[in-house]
Amino acid sequence: MIAGFGLMEDEEIEIDLAALALSELDHEGVDLAPYAELLREMTERLAVVGAPAVTAVAQAQALAAVIGGEYGFMGDVASYDAPLNADFIRVLDRRRGLPVSLSILYVAAARRLGWAAHALNIPGHVLVRIGEKAAVVIDPFNGGGEVAPDRLIALLALGAGEGGAGRQEDVAPMANRAILVRLLLNQASRAEQAGDAARAMTVYDRMTVVAPDHVEGWWALARLQLGSGELDGARQSLSAMLEVTRDPQRRELATAALEAIAPR
Numbered sequence: 001m002i003a004g005f006g007l008m009e010d011e012e013i014e015i016d017l018a019a020l021a022l023s024e025l026d027h028e029g030v031d032l033a034p035y036a037e038l039l040r041e042m043t044e045r046l047a048v049v050g051a052p053a054v055t056a057v058a059q060a061q062a063l064a065a066v067i068g069g070e071y072g073f074m075g076d077v078a079s080y081d082a083p084l085n086a087d088f089i090r091v092l093d094r095r096r097g098l099p100v101s102l103s104i105l106y107v108a109a110a111r112r113l114g115w116a117a118h119a120l121n122i123p124g125h126v127l128v129r130i131g132e133k134a135a136v137v138i139d140p141f142n143g144g145g146e147v148a149p150d151r152l153i154a155l156l157a158l159g160a161g162e163g164g165a166g167r168q169e170d171v172a173p174m175a176n177r178a179i180l181v182r183l184l185l186n187q188a189s190r191a192e193q194a195g196d197a198a199r200a201m202t203v204y205d206r207m208t209v210v211a212p213d214h215v216e217g218w219w220a221l222a223r224l225q226l227g228s229g230e231l232d233g234a235r236q237s238l239s240a241m242l243e244v245t246r247d248p249q250r251r252e253l254a255t256a257a258l259e260a261i262a263p264r
Contacts, residue, residue, distance in 0.1 A: 005180070006211045011175040016108035019101070019183060022206060023088035035092050038263055042105070043112045050113060056131025057146075060117050063106050063130065064144025071095065073102055079201030083194075086186035094247065099126040100182045102140035107179075118173035122155050126182065133211075137171075177211040184210070188220065197214065197224050208240070215245045231261050 001024070005018050016039050024032060050062030069074050076096035078086050088104070091097035102125045103119045108115035110130060117142035120127040120137065127147055130136045137147040146156075156171065174182070184207045191199035201224045209219035222237035238254045245251060 002206060002209055004010065005177075006212050010175045010177055013180075014108060014177050015104050015179055016025065018124055018169055018176070018180055018210070019020045019088040019104050020092075022180065022184065022210070023090075025206065026087060028088055029090065033088060038092055038110070039105075042067060043109050045070065046109050056116075056136045059110065060130040060136040060144070060146060062140050063110060067105055067109065068140070068143030072253070073097070073105060073140070073142050075099065075102065083187060083190045086183055086190070088183070098183075098186055099139075099141040100179065100186065103128050104179060104183070105143065106138070106140045119179050121172045121178070121182075123158070125155060126174075126179075127152070127155075128173075129171075145225075149264070152207075177214070181207055181211050181214055181217065190246075192224075197228055199222055201228070208237075212240075213244045215241055215250055218244070219250070219254070222254075226261065234261060 002021055005013055005021075014109060017036070020032060020035055020039075024030060046062060046066045049066050050059055053059045053062045072095045073091075074096060075098070076082065076094075079085070080098070084094070085096065085098045086101055087192060088101060091101045100119070106128045107117045107119050110128075115130065116132045116135075118129045120129055125139075127140070128140055129139050130138060133255050137152055139147050152171070184203050188200045188203040188207070190199075193233075201221060204217055204221040204224065208221060211217060218237050218241035222234045222241065225231075225234035225237060235258060238258045240255045242251060242258075245254075
């Protein structure tokens with residue numbers, strides 16, 4: 001089912017439905033209808049609450065009032081690193097999640113009403129920008145509260161490290177595939193931290209299906225396959241990596257790895 005996402009144009013991907021399809025892979029036999037209905041219901045409620053909203057500020061406030069307020073979606077502060085916070089079905093069940101999983105809800109609902117909405121790639125965090133001109137940045141992890149410009153600059157400076165400077169113009173909107181990759185990366189990294197290489201490989205494999213041009217996904221998959229002695233799989237992943245990257249260092253890395261495991 002998820003193979004189709006890899007063939008779509010990025011703007012055609014409905015990120016909440018894509019996240020739901022990815023989550024379904026870990027919940028065999030689950031009925032997705034109630035979850036799709038919840039997403040539809042939230043959008044319809046947003047259409048009512050946000051009907052008078054013509055400015056980015058008003059739209060942002062409507063999103064916070066509905067998703068964060070009425071439906072109670074918030075960041076999971078108590079168990080932030082729990083794998084279920086990146087499992088979209090469990091996020092919908094618990095109404096708790098990571099910044100990226102909650103941002104998906106906000107962006108998808110806003111776009112269905114024709115509002116401009118983008119997830120923002122903040123180091124260690126994900127925020128949402130509503131509007132184009134006179135845009136507003138909000139934090140779904142904090143119930144959709146507005147992020148003041150000085151707070152945004154501070155977050156960027158923190159990500160830039162010592163001596164770095166945070167600039168609002170450095171905030172890059174994330175493509176739909178990049179959002180899904182980030183969601184999957186949270187799952188994969190938690191699996192690796194728990195020593196579950198098999199689970200991590202499963203997630204990285206999904207990443208390469210959804211985002212076949214994502215070089216880091218192919219490399220991570222090959223790395224784990226090598227560590228697990230799956231040489232044929234590693235060769236396939238490294239070959240795919242060579243097909244999608246023109247970066248000299250990445251190509252050199254993949255080529256060297258392929259030569260090292262070439263059949264003798």
